[in-house]
Amino acid sequence: MQDEQLEVGPLGEAERPDLVDLAVIGLGYVGLPLAREAASIGLKVLGLDRDPRVVEALNTGHSHVDDVSDDDVRRMRATGFTASTDDACLARAQAIVICVPTPLGKDGGPDLGAVTAATKAVALRLRPGQLVVLESTTYPGTTEEIVRPLLEESGLRVGVDFALAFSPERIDPGNTAHGLRTTPKVVGGCTPSCAARAVAFYGKLVDTVVQAKGTREAEMAKLLENTYRHVNIALVNELAVISHELHVDLWDAIRCAGTKPFGFQAFRPSPGVGGHCIPIDPNYLSYKVRSSLGYEFRFVELAQEINRRMPEYVVRRAQDLLNTAGRPLHGSRVLLLGVTYKPDVADQRESPALPVARLLREREAEVAFHDPHVPLWSVDGASIPRVPDVLAAVREHDLTILLQDHSAYDLPALGDAARLLFDTRGRIFRPGVEVL
Numbered sequence: 001m002q003d004e005q006l007e008v009g010p011l012g013e014a015e016r017p018d019l020v021d022l023a024v025i026g027l028g029y030v031g032l033p034l035a036r037e038a039a040s041i042g043l044k045v046l047g048l049d050r051d052p053r054v055v056e057a058l059n060t061g062h063s064h065v066d067d068v069s070d071d072d073v074r075r076m077r078a079t080g081f082t083a084s085t086d087d088a089c090l091a092r093a094q095a096i097v098i099c100v101p102t103p104l105g106k107d108g109g110p111d112l113g114a115v116t117a118a119t120k121a122v123a124l125r126l127r128p129g130q131l132v133v134l135e136s137t138t139y140p141g142t143t144e145e146i147v148r149p150l151l152e153e154s155g156l157r158v159g160v161d162f163a164l165a166f167s168p169e170r171i172d173p174g175n176t177a178h179g180l181r182t183t184p185k186v187v188g189g190c191t192p193s194c195a196a197r198a199v200a201f202y203g204k205l206v207d208t209v210v211q212a213k214g215t216r217e218a219e220m221a222k223l224l225e226n227t228y229r230h231v232n233i234a235l236v237n238e239l240a241v242i243s244h245e246l247h248v249d250l251w252d253a254i255r256c257a258g259t260k261p262f263g264f265q266a267f268r269p270s271p272g273v274g275g276h277c278i279p280i281d282p283n284y285l286s287y288k289v290r291s292s293l294g295y296e297f298r299f300v301e302l303a304q305e306i307n308r309r310m311p312e313y314v315v316r317r318a319q320d321l322l323n324t325a326g327r328p329l330h331g332s333r334v335l336l337l338g339v340t341y342k343p344d345v346a347d348q349r350e351s352p353a354l355p356v357a358r359l360l361r362e363r364e365a366e367v368a369f370h371d372p373h374v375p376l377w378s379v380d381g382a383s384i385p386r387v388p389d390v391l392a393a394v395r396e397h398d399l400t401i402l403l404q405d406h407s408a409y410d411l412p413a414l415g416d417a418a419r420l421l422f423d424t425r426g427r428i429f430r431p432g433v434e435v436l
């Protein structure tokens with residue numbers, strides 16, 4: 001590598017008053033908290049997003065992200081933060097961090113459209129001395145094979161003229177114990193000097209920076225974390241199905257196994273996996289294995305199959321429960337509580353509540369919902385009625401299914417009030433309540 005010639009340092013133009021320390025591309029669940037953290041330590045920050053509604057809301061002091069409040073945005077604005085839809089702002093940044101979405105394409109493979117669009121926007125304005133970091137979750141090799149060549153089309157060379165690194169985001173929306181600052185940040189550079197530059201940058205924002213050998217290792221670390229969760233969730237979900245048949249209380253078995261002080265981490269059954277990461281990221285890895293090596297990543301494929309089947313299984317158990325009470329699912333009034341993918345957030349991406357509601361409606365159940373974080377909810381274009389008063393509603397519905405255990409729910413009171421209650425989160429253990 002051409003590293004020995006180079007010291008990629010910050011732009012040597014401190015006299016330019018329009019320069020900022022950081023430009024964040026993609027002001028969503030990942031980018032906005034990063035911009036907030038940087039602004040809070042006095043860095044000059046700009047945000048770039050292609051969605052004008054996001055930009056306008058932020059510039060008028062409104063947040064669209066659960067973990068960032070309107071007050072936070074107002075504080076950011078007070079330090080000079082502005083959001084923009086205009087790529088031109090990138091030329092003013094010493095460091096540029098890309099936090100755009102990496103969804104799946106129609107074929108189930110990675111859709112890196114937003115990453116390449118953002119990278120091309122950077123390349124057009126790339127200037128010597130800039131640090132560029134990709135944070136979007138992606139398969140090993142993306143930074144070197146996709147981002148680097150696009151940036152080098154500018155004529156500037158990585159490790160010589162500019163620094164390039166990958167640093168996976170580990171943000172956990174709704175988690176009040178571990179935030180951006182206190183969660184160690186993994187950083188891998190294209191060259192040693194790129195790594196040094198990125199480590200120094202993140203060292204200002206987080207308490208612990210962990211340097212990976214390179215960008216591929218940093219990319220793989222993120223996919224390993226998410227695949228580990230995905231596979232273990234699938235393991236307990238399959239065990240939940242088996243245990244029900246065997247008349248074993250899996251929740252109690254998990255409680256007992258969880259007392260082992262080493263070698264075991266407890267995962268709990270659920271109606272399926274949701275969110276942007278767990279159902280999607282492992283596909284990036286299986287895509288890479290299939291496209292580069294020509295075979296399947298069997299653990300991921302199996303975990304996907306098992307987790308995908310859970311909504312169907314939940315509906316089957318709900319149907320059995322109604323049947324035992326002498327009612328067909330057809331025409332029954334079913335109330336879904338909690339439609340987001342995790343507790344205490346408003347994020348509904350990939351939430352298993354959607355396929356559960358779809359399957360119930362296909363079987364002609366009358367579906368209503370409640371979620372303290374979701375005012376309006378539709379399934380396949382059909383608006384689902386939201387009940388205003390949870391306790392009154394659980395008394396009136398033939399069956400209540402607890403899909404998400406938001407802390408706002410008074411679980412014992414739900415257990416008292418419901419005619420029939422199916423708890424898919426293992427929170428209400430008492431006679432008469434069915435637990436997944």
Ligand SMILES: NC(=O)c1ccc[n+]([C@@H]2O[C@H](COP(=O)([O-])OP(=O)(O)OC[C@H]3O[C@@H](n4cnc5c(N)ncnc54)[C@H](O)[C@@H]3O)[C@@H](O)[C@H]2O)c1
Nearest residue numbers: 026027028029030049050051100102114117118136137169
């Ligand atoms: N949400 C999480 O909990 C989480 C956690 C870890 C990692 N990640 C990863 O971080 C990345 C970003 O995820 P997110 O949840 O913040 O997404 P998000 O959808 O909340 O936000 C992404 C933002 O990027 C904007 N955008 C898209 N293309 C753009 C472009 N070309 N130029 C400028 N802006 C653009 C969108 O308008 C949107 O506002 C993804 O790769 C995701 O897998 C997410």
